Amino acid sequence: MTADRRPQRGLGAGAGLKPEHYRDILEGRPGVDWFEVHAENYMGAGNGAGGPPHVFLERIRARYPLAVHGVGLSIGSADGLAPGHLARLAAVVARYQPLLVSEHLAWSTHAGVFLNDLLPLPYTDATLALVVRHVDQVQTALGRSILIENPSTYFRFETEQMTETAFLRELARRSGCGLLLDVNNVFVSAVNHGFDPLDYLADFPLESVGEIHLAGHAAIEMAGGEALLIDTHDRPVADPVWELFQALVARIGPRPTLIEWDAEIPTWPQLADEVERAARLLQEAREWTYRSSVLSHAVGEEGTRCAATGR
Amino acid sequence: MTVRSTHLALAAAVAAASLMSAGAGAQTANADKEKCFGIAMAGKNDCAATGNNSCAGQTKADYDAKAWKYVAKGTCASMEVTLKDGMKRKGTLMPM
Amino acid sequence: MREPPEANDLRAWQSVFAASLLRAGAIMPDRQAVHRNNTRASLSSALAARFPVVRRLVGPDFFRAMALCFIERQPPRSPVLAEYGAGFAHFLDGFAPAREVAYLADVARLEWARHLAFHAEEAAALSIERLTAVAPDRLEQVRLGLHPAASVVASAWPVVSIWTTNAHDQEVRPLGDGAGSECALVTRPELHVLVSALPAGSDRLVAALAEGNGLAEAVARAATVEGFDTATALSVLFRSGAVASLSVGSFHSMELS
Numbered sequence: 334m335t336a337d338r339r340p341q342r343g344l345g346a347g348a349g350l351k352p353e354h355y356r357d358i359l360e361g362r363p364g365v366d367w368f369e370v371h372a373e374n375y376m377g378a379g380n381g382a383g384g385p386p387h388v389f390l391e392r393i394r395a396r397y398p399l400a401v402h403g404v405g406l407s408i409g410s411a412d413g414l415a416p417g418h419l420a421r422l423a424a425v426v427a428r429y430q431p432l433l434v435s436e437h438l439a440w441s442t443h444a445g446v447f448l449n450d451l452l453p454l455p456y457t458d459a460t461l462a463l464v465v466r467h468v469d470q471v472q473t474a475l476g477r478s479i480l481i482e483n484p485s486t487y488f489r490f491e492t493e494q495m496t497e498t499a500f501l502r503e504l505a506r507r508s509g510c511g512l513l514l515d516v517n518n519v520f521v522s523a524v525n526h527g528f529d530p531l532d533y534l535a536d537f538p539l540e541s542v543g544e545i546h547l548a549g550h551a552a553i554e555m556a557g558g559e560a561l562l563i564d565t566h567d568r569p570v571a572d573p574v575w576e577l578f579q580a581l582v583a584r585i586g587p588r589p590t591l592i593e594w595d596a597e598i599p600t601w602p603q604l605a606d607e608v609e610r611a612a613r614l615l616q617e618a619r620e621w622t623y624r625s626s627v628l629s630h631a632v633g634e635e636g637t638r639c640a641a642t643g644r
Numbered sequence: 645m646t647v648r649s650t651h652l653a654l655a656a657a658v659a660a661a662s663l664m665s666a667g668a669g670a671q672t673a674n675a676d677k678e679k680c681f682g683i684a685m686a687g688k689n690d691c692a693a694t695g696n697n698s699c700a701g702q703t704k705a706d707y708d709a710k711a712w713k714y715v716a717k718g719t720c721a722s723m724e725v726t727l728k729d730g731m732k733r734k735g736t737l738m739p740m
Numbered sequence: 741m742r743e744p745p746e747a748n749d750l751r752a753w754q755s756v757f758a759a760s761l762l763r764a765g766a767i768m769p770d771r772q773a774v775h776r777n778n779t780r781a782s783l784s785s786a787l788a789a790r791f792p793v794v795r796r797l798v799g800p801d802f803f804r805a806m807a808l809c810f811i812e813r814q815p816p817r818s819p820v821l822a823e824y825g826a827g828f829a830h831f832l833d834g835f836a837p838a839r840e841v842a843y844l845a846d847v848a849r850l851e852w853a854r855h856l857a858f859h860a861e862e863a864a865a866l867s868i869e870r871l872t873a874v875a876p877d878r879l880e881q882v883r884l885g886l887h888p889a890a891s892v893v894a895s896a897w898p899v900v901s902i903w904t905t906n907a908h909d910q911e912v913r914p915l916g917d918g919a920g921s922e923c924a925l926v927t928r929p930e931l932h933v934l935v936s937a938l939p940a941g942s943d944r945l946v947a948a949l950a951e952g953n954g955l956a957e958a959v960a961r962a963a964t965v966e967g968f969d970t971a972t973a974l975s976v977l978f979r980s981g982a983v984a985s986l987s988v989g990s991f992h993s994m995e996l997s
Contacts, residue, residue, distance in 0.1 A: 373819055373820050373821065373822075374822070376820045376822070377820075377822065377859045378820065378822035378823050378855065378856060378858075378859040379823065379826075379856045379859065379860075380860075380861075381856065381859040381860035381861050381888060381889075382859065382861070383859065383860055383861040383862045383888070384857075384858050384859045384860060384862075384889075384928065384931075385858065385931050386859070388862075388931065404819075405819025405820065406819070407819065410754070411748075411750040411751035411754050412751065412754075415819070418818075418819055418820075421820070440754060441819065442819060443754045443755060443757075443758035444755065444758065445817055446758060446762070446815045446816065446817065447815070447816040447817065447818060447819045448758060448761050448762070448775075448779045448815070449778075449779055449782050449783055449786075449816065449821065450761070450775050450778040450779045450782065452754075452757065452775055454750075455750065455753075457750075459749065459750060460750060463750065487771045487772070487774045487775070488769065488771035488772055492749075525771075555770040555771070556770055557770075561770075561771065561774065563774060650880065650956060651876060651877060651879070651880065653970070654876075654879045654880060654955065654956060654959065654970070655876035655879055656971075657959075657970035657971040657974065658868075658871055658872055658874075658876075658879060658971075658974060659872070660971035660975075661868060661871075661970070661971040661972070661973075661974035661975035661978070662868050662869075662871070662872045662975075664971060664972065664975035664979075665867075665868045665975045665978060665979050712805075712837045714801055714802040714805045714806075714837070715802065716797070716798040716799055716802045716838070716841065717798075717799035717801065717802065718795070718796050718797045718798045718799035718800075718802065718803075719796050719797055719906055719912040720797040720798060720841045720844075722911075722912060723797075723902070723905070723906075723912045723913075723914065723915060724914055724915065725843065725897065725898060725902065725915050
């Protein structure tokens with residue numbers, strides 16, 4: 334049952350909002366805690382920013398909390414941010430008043446050409462300075478802090494001066510942004526580069542995590558027979574990714590968690606099952622952290638009493 | 645046409661247009677037929693955050709007229725389109 | 741915004757990498773080629789979704805190859821993918837391998853018009869009763885304001901019939917003798933985008949109205965085209981929701997829903 338499971342505080346488990354599900358959501362009023370949209374899908378086309386996307390999003394926004402996830406700002410562009418696009422992002426944020434706003438640690442535009450992919454960045458001091466400056470610019474334009482997401486990567490740079498986790502920690506510290514921890518991206522990169530995803534999580538600045546993403550990935554075989562994982566968002570979340578998620582929230586407690594399913598869109602009930610699974614794990618984590626806090630509180634009181642009586 | 649006859653012609657046309665439109669709520673029926681292209685008009689920024697698993701090694705096509713090897717295998721081949729001038733056009737595409 | 745000099749290496753690399761993503765023949769290591777595949781496949785999928793009838797006409801393989809040529813020549817200039825494809829119809833005009841399907845570019849124009857209509861601003865459409873309520877002697881001075889979603893695609897080909905059978909029918913209908921040029925009206929009075937056929941010459945009528953001319957002047961410009969019929973044109977325009985405002989002389993009214 335999804336109806337009984339409301340979060341005690343903040344956002345629980347949500348789903349990426351797809352036009353294919355507008356009607357299911359408005360007619361069925363599912364017990365999903367929140368929805369996330371890609372900012373660029375609500376920026377219109379040509380001169381218009383109306384039509385069914387906005388009609389439906391307004392209605393869904395009236396019933397559910399919303400998060401806005403940018404996929405086209407190209408925060409890692411050495412060219413600088415496109416001011417026009419930043420203004421359009423600000424307009425979407427102003428119109429829909431989302432609880433969370435996020436973007437990617439990646440670049441996607443060069444010399445005005447949009448490449449429609451999240452491209453990797455070398456983790457160097459120069460890149461860090463650039464990204465900090467851009468995040469600052471975005472936060473100033475939006476008048477709020479944003480979350481930056483760790484990427485799925487397929488190759489590494491020889492010139493790197495720090496790890497991804499160190500880069501993200503410094504980025505959060507210097508810019509004041511939060512982090513969106515995509516657990517599937519951690520797993521994809523771990524397999525692709527041969528590191529232990531638990532080590533990555535141990536090094537990650539978990540105190541900055543404001544949102545979690547979960548999604549499906551695909552495996553392809555490359556020329557030499559080597560397997561490579563691709564962040565496809567076109568299928569259910571893989572079991573090892575669920576395990577990592579469970580380990581993560583057991584450690585840091587529940588965080589707003591989103592199921593992303595952007596291609597080969599499933600029926601609404603299929604997607605709702607994935608959200609429900611995330612919700613159950615969040616609930617377990619919530620109970621666990623609640624028990625731990627009660628326990629530590631009781632121990633604390635006991636200690637105080639002992640101290641008082643033992644005087 | 646005199647000024648007077650323009651008046652009359654326009655008034656008659658508007659009256660006729662009004663009659664043609666009577667009872668014509670037909671447009672929404674037209675919309676319901678749009679099964680394939682309903683409200684979820686696609687081609688959005690949904691692929692941006694994602695790879696496309698069908699993509700690996702499949703995007704090698706280049707436009708070089710001499711090397712163009714694709715033959716249109718869609719409906720154009722079976723849909724004979726006749727112009728008013730009587731010239732028939734059948735959209736068969738031959739490789740160049 | 742200018743970046744400090746340390747960013748120069750990054751800029752140089754991004755420049756090289758961006759170019760290799762778009763170029764078909766670029767040699768890249770497999771792991772980097774993942775991104776080229778992502779870029780090219782996702783953009784060609786976006787075009788396929790935007791131009792489904794063009795795709796059906798030529799078939800998926802031909803379409804994808806054609807789309808990749810377009811992507812290489814005219815990559816997106818905006819991160820908003822919904823804005824990609826404005827130049828596709830013009831590209832098809834000059835695309836030699838598709839020359840035999842002479843109507844392909846006009847079908848693409850119609851599909852692009854549908855796409856823009858989908859994203860147009862909202863407005864209430866007027867019913868024809870607003871026009872019939874005008875005194876006959878004042879009809880000539882009536883000015884009709886077009887709905888933001890309304891546009892016209894005039895073609896030397898039966899573009900409405902081609903679009904309709906490919907959009908709705910399991911198997912395409914033969915377009916028999918006498919299927920000549922067609923003038924398509926694209927509208928979106930509410931949630932659904934509609935495609936209707938207007939009489940020949942209606943593109944002139946609509947263009948004249950859009951320039952702010954009175955009804956008499958607009959009709960006169962269209963009437964020079966053989967086959968134009970004022971009553972049919974007005975009936976289709978109102979019935980499809982193409983008219984959003986009507987004014988006579990100094991009087992101006994907007995229908996409020």
